[in-house]
């Protein structure tokens with residue numbers, strides 16, 4: 001079977017799950033192509049499509065929704081699809097429904113829509129980072145969910161998403177506008193070593209590290225904060241404790 005996995009990941013949780021699916025599917029003898037939406041402009045021929053993203057304010061990021069709208073064409077053979085999200089376990093289930101419904105409209109049979117509870121990466125303004133012991137448990141549980149999810153590919157499932165997703169898509173749109181405004185509160189301070197990693201890694205090309213400036217295209221993915229080698233990026237003049245994926249899935 002040819003499986004194509006496409007994801008958006010701000011800080012690595014969703015990428016970790018995407019690679020977990022890849023590993024298990026490879027072990028089962030399938031051909032798997034995995035890529036981030038930042039690198040994937042066109043889908044290849046596939047029997048199964050897996051799409052994953054984080055939850056931002058109750059839905060997938062507008063960035064991923066727009067990618068799905070633009071790049072996924074109608075399919076004729078009821079190809080199977082899994083839509084998964086990673087979230088901190090708050091408002092989350094609707095994100096998978098929004099993209100699931102869009103794929104179903106394109107002719108896919110949706111076989112699973114799992115949500116993975118992962119460490120929180122969003123505590124710039126409120127909330128606390130996920131405690132270490134909890135993170136470890138989340139990765140163990142995630143491994144089990146991947147194995148269960150893959151079993152659904154062989155079952156003749158076709159999940160029907162009846163609910164309207166208009167309101168949650170509007171919410172993603174509103175959040176995109178909010179993010180642009182909140183993004184103006186990021187700043188690069190004088191501890192910057194001018195490595196340029198923030199500029200190079202930003203999914204929106206929103207950072208000019210030489211001038212220490214953010215443009216107004218921020219999607220609040222927080223990648224710049226958590227990946228700066230010297231933690232030189234602050235939010236509202238506050239340093240944030242950095243999050244890195246450092247647990248491994250049991251599928252490895």
Ligand SMILES: Cc1cc2nc3c(=O)[nH]c(=O)nc-3n(C[C@H](O)[C@H](O)[C@H](O)COP(=O)(O)O)c2cc1C
Pocket residue numbers: 008009010011012013014015053054055056057058059086087088089090091092118119120121122219220221222
């Ligand atoms: C801007 C933003 C908004 C978020 N909103 C939610 C939310 O509404 N519910 C939730 O459970 N987690 C929320 N989170 C947490 C992330 O969904 C979670 O940490 C996710 O696994 C991050 O994935 P990534 O590392 O692939 O970017 C939010 C994170 C960010 C950056």
